[in-house]
Amino acid sequence: MTRKSYEELRSYRWYGVDDLRSFGHRSRAKQMGYAREDWAGKPVIAIINTWSDINPCHTHFRDRAEEVKRGVWQAGGFPVEMPAISLSEPFQKPTTMMYRNLLALETEELLRSYPCDGAVLLGGCDKTTPALFMGAASMNIPALFVPAGPMLRGNWRGKTLGSGSDTWKYWAELRAGNITEDDWEEIEDGIARTPGTCMTMGTAATMMCAAEALGLTLADAGSIPAADSNHARMATRCGRRIVDMVWEDVKPSDVFTEKSFENAITTVMAMGGSTNAVVHLVAMAGRLGVELDLERFDEISKRTPFLANIRPSGKYLMEDFFYAGGLAGLLNEMKDILHLDCMTVNGKTLGENIEGKDIYNEDVIRRRNNALSAEGGLAVLRGNLAPGGAIIKHIAADPSLHTHTGPAVVFKDYNDMAARIDDPDLPVTKDSVLVLQNAGPQGGPGMPEWGMLPIPKKLLEQGVRDMVRISDARMSGTSYGTCVLHVAPESFVGGPLAHVHDGDMIALDIPGRTLKLLVDDAELAARSAVWVAPEAKFARGFGAIYAAHITQANKGCDFDVLEGTAPTPEPEIH
Numbered sequence: 001m002t003r004k005s006y007e008e009l010r011s012y013r014w015y016g017v018d019d020l021r022s023f024g025h026r027s028r029a030k031q032m033g034y035a036r037e038d039w040a041g042k043p044v045i046a047i048i049n050t051w052s053d054i055n056p057c058h059t060h061f062r063d064r065a066e067e068v069k070r071g072v073w074q075a076g077g078f079p080v081e082m083p084a085i086s087l088s089e090p091f092q093k094p095t096t097m098m099y100r101n102l103l104a105l106e107t108e109e110l111l112r113s114y115p116c117d118g119a120v121l122l123g124g125c126d127k128t129t130p131a132l133f134m135g136a137a138s139m140n141i142p143a144l145f146v147p148a149g150p151m152l153r154g155n156w157r158g159k160t161l162g163s164g165s166d167t168w169k170y171w172a173e174l175r176a177g178n179i180t181e182d183d184w185e186e187i188e189d190g191i192a193r194t195p196g197t198c199m200t201m202g203t204a205a206t207m208m209c210a211a212e213a214l215g216l217t218l219a220d221a222g223s224i225p226a227a228d229s230n231h232a233r234m235a236t237r238c239g240r241r242i243v244d245m246v247w248e249d250v251k252p253s254d255v256f257t258e259k260s261f262e263n264a265i266t267t268v269m270a271m272g273g274s275t276n277a278v279v280h281l282v283a284m285a286g287r288l289g290v291e292l293d294l295e296r297f298d299e300i301s302k303r304t305p306f307l308a309n310i311r312p313s314g315k316y317l318m319e320d321f322f323y324a325g326g327l328a329g330l331l332n333e334m335k336d337i338l339h340l341d342c343m344t345v346n347g348k349t350l351g352e353n354i355e356g357k358d359i360y361n362e363d364v365i366r367r368r369n370n371a372l373s374a375e376g377g378l379a380v381l382r383g384n385l386a387p388g389g390a391i392i393k394h395i396a397a398d399p400s401l402h403t404h405t406g407p408a409v410v411f412k413d414y415n416d417m418a419a420r421i422d423d424p425d426l427p428v429t430k431d432s433v434l435v436l437q438n439a440g441p442q443g444g445p446g447m448p449e450w451g452m453l454p455i456p457k458k459l460l461e462q463g464v465r466d467m468v469r470i471s472d473a474r475m476s477g478t479s480y481g482t483c484v485l486h487v488a489p490e491s492f493v494g495g496p497l498a499h500v501h502d503g504d505m506i507a508l509d510i511p512g513r514t515l516k517l518l519v520d521d522a523e524l525a526a527r528s529a530v531w532v533a534p535e536a537k538f539a540r541g542f543g544a545i546y547a548a549h550i551t552q553a554n555k556g557c558d559f560d561v562l563e564g565t566a567p568t569p570e571p572e573i574h
């Protein structure tokens with residue numbers, strides 16, 4: 001393997017040459033207390049840190065950044081920590097999805113505009129994983145990922161609590177008068193008790209495991225609990241490894257291929273992962289010029305067994321998954337449907353990384369012959385209501401609704417839905433199809449996780465627990481129900497969803513993979529001709545940039561100007 005010389009490093013142009021500008025760079029580095037021997041002859045490693053005081057999932061990242069630095073120093077690199085926007089799922093409004101591309105852009109431009117030779121990416125809370133990958137892939141310098149890792153199990157009076165799902169469960173119990181306000185506050189104390197991401201199979205766990213399967217992390221890194229000392233040691237190993245990756249010049253374009261993305265999709269299906277993974281993986285692949293159409297997800301779903309028994313579709317939590325063998329144990333169980341020759345950032349193939357790994361609890365990670373379901377959790381639907389496609393997590397849907405035709409009850413936006421959903425006069429029955437408009441990439445904005453529309457109260461009282469719901473929104477990985485999501489094109493830009501009227505019949509056929517509005521073409525054309533586009537949401541600022549460039553869900557909701565692999569000039573050093 002050829003190794004780069006010091007003179008070939010990007011950072012050499014800042015620190016190594018002998019001119020007036022490099023004098024400035026060196027003297028300013030010395031101002032920070034560094035000496036020439038700290039950087040001379042060494043690669044500069046950026047540690048992109050998404051820590052912030054408002055991101056509970058990343059509270060350990062100040063420590064982890066120090067542990068990465070330790071590894072970088074050990075291996076003969078020069079670590080430079082760079083903070084980047086922290087997308088904090090619980091706190092950021094209207095949704096972190098609106099800011100995923102901003103973190104991607106910031107990551108790319110930090111790496112481009114500063115003297116970085118390689119990057120260690122610290123993320124994990126939902127959108128941070130795809131965003132950091134997208135930025136590093138577009139910059140295309142050596143990079144690897146330290147996944148934040150899940151938090152430990154929640155606990156309340158000896159009962160295990162899981163992020164998201166138990167919040168809803170006990171909220172319902174509180175409203176029903178089965179638990180007290182004091183009980184509720186004790187649950188608040190116990191449901192999130194350590195650093196780390198949600199420990200159910202939400203977007204964070206889904207994307208961290210997808211990152212491992214993609215080859216973006218060190219082997220076995222995707223599910224280590226944040227509070228486990230293995231996590232700190234993994235961070236230090238990442239620091240050591242990235243220095244070698246720079247000398248070996250292992251770039252994202254060398255590691256991540258169409259096949260790697262297929263491995264990531266297979267992993268998402270076997271994990272019963274979040275529907276959000278579809279949007280993210282499409283966007284991530286797009287940064288490397290790999291086109292993933294929705295049908296690829298459907299095909300892979302059909303051939304992948306669902307093996308990870310993790311809430312909300314299963315029984316356990318990510319801590320249990322790690323002890324049961326973690327992702328390597330799961331992947332080793334389905335080697336025949338993976339591309340084992342794909343490279344990973346540790347310099348080995350996926351096949352080498354999972355060789356000999358085993359499952360230590362066969363209820364948490366199922367064997368193939370005892371799979372939770374013979375196929376993965378997602379289905380892609382098409383039809384005149386979703387010409388660009390829509391998705392459904394059908395393993396979380398009532399089987400009696402997999403084929404269903406019913407009349408639409410239409411809400412023009414979230415506020416309309418919130419105002420009317422529990423109205424006793426709402427003309428809704430268990431056979432109705434609830435339709436939420438204007439909740440997509442532009443309409444939400446940011447496709448908020450509103451896709452699990454609430455069941456109207458009067459139907460709840462009749463014992464109805466699931467019904468067909470359709471929107472251009474997303475849904476939390478911890479949600480469930482017969483919810484058709486990501487309808488493209490969205491209603492805000494005049495997609496067919498905008499033209500659904502109350503009472504129109506809608507036919508859902510999951511086995512046939514179709515979603516049809518049973519209104520004839522002439523009538524739909526007439527409705528489209530008189531449709532008035534909603535007013536633009538933003539006149540200035542990031543919102544205006546977002547609205548001008550965001551793509552639809554089936555294209556990954558990337559900014560059109562950030563897609564692709566067209567070269568971007570290196571900065572001149574003046």
Ligand code: FES
Nearest residue numbers: 057089125198204
């Ligand atoms: Fe950060 Fe769920 S809130 S991962």
